[in-house]
Amino acid sequence: ILNVEQSPQSLHVQEGDSTNFTCSFPSSNFYALHWYRWETAKSPEALFVMTLNGDEKKKGRISATLNTKEGYSYLYIKGSQPEDSATYLCASPTGGGNKLTFGTGTQLKVEL
Amino acid sequence: GAGVSQSPRYKVAKRGQDVALRCDPISGHVSLFWYQQALGQGPEFLTYFQNEAQLDKSGLPSDRFFAERPEGSVSTLKIQRTQQEDSAVYLCASSLRRESSYNEQFFGPGTRLTVL
Numbered sequence: 001i002l003n004v005e006q007s008p009q010s011l012h013v014q015e016g017d018s019t020n021f022t023c024s025f026p027s028s029n030f031y032a033l034h035w036y037r038w039e040t041a042k043s044p045e046a047l048f049v050m051t052l053n054g055d056e057k058k059k060g061r062i063s064a065t066l067n068t069k070e071g072y073s074y075l076y077i078k079g080s081q082p083e084d085s086a087t088y089l090c091a092s093p094t095g096g097g098n099k100l101t102f103g104t105g106t107q108l109k110v111e112l
Numbered sequence: 113g114a115g116v117s118q119s120p121r122y123k124v125a126k127r128g129q130d131v132a133l134r135c136d137p138i139s140g141h142v143s144l145f146w147y148q149q150a151l152g153q154g155p156e157f158l159t160y161f162q163n164e165a166q167l168d169k170s171g172l173p174s175d176r177f178f179a180e181r182p183e184g185s186v187s188t189l190k191i192q193r194t195q196q197e198d199s200a201v202y203l204c205a206s207s208l209r210r211e212s213s214y215n216e217q218f219f220g221p222g223t224r225l226t227v228l
Contacts, residue, residue: 004154006154031213032213032214034216034217036219042221043115043116043218043219043220043221043222044155044203045219046216046217046218049214049216089154089155091155098145098207098211098213099145099160099168099171100147100155100217101157102147102154102155102156103154104152104153104154105154
């Protein structure tokens with residue numbers, strides 16, 4: 001069984017702060033790493049799908065890095081805004097199949 | 113364009129009642145997934161369809177859970193004789209291609225099931 005873990009579990013930051021969270025996963029038999037943002041009462045929204053070691057992807061103020069050799073990915077948010085408040089989930093496909101194994105998420109709250 | 117839709121958004125069932133949860137994937141998407149998210153946990157895989165074929169049902173927790181996608185589009189997840197431990201958010205996701213490891217899965221908003 002592939003274990004995907006995230007930290008911290010929750011995070012409160014002030015508007016304008018930059019923040020980052022961690023996703024760790026077993027480095028053997030790696031296929032891909034997915035990041036999702038899930039706002040309350042909405043659908044989880046894909047942020048990134050990362051496949052290559054050393055990959056870095058960016059979407060506006062959000063960026064992510066990937067280290068497949070040591071089994072971790074970081075998600076960074078620069079200049080947090082209240083609309084960034086959401087749960088951020090990472091997930092990895094299990095055993096080469098299509099199903100995703102998710103971490104428990106990091107719940108971010110950005111306060112004014 | 114329309115995304116993945118699910119209905120109902122909320123369902124309250126009495127213990128022992130049967131429920132049916134519907135998923136409308138994005139038109140033309142080959143792959144369809146069901147996940148269950150219990151309180152405080154991440155979503156957990158239940159079952160996977162490629163068109164109308166159910167290729168993986170290893171995550172279904174018991175034989176009370178049944179899923180179908182008869183025409184390769186809309187899918188229904190049915191739970192018979194609901195128990196309190198079935199209370200969770202049920203998420204449906206679809207993906208354009210067969211091999212989805214590298215491809216984005218598009219999620220619906222989920223159905224929150226509460227079993228009393």
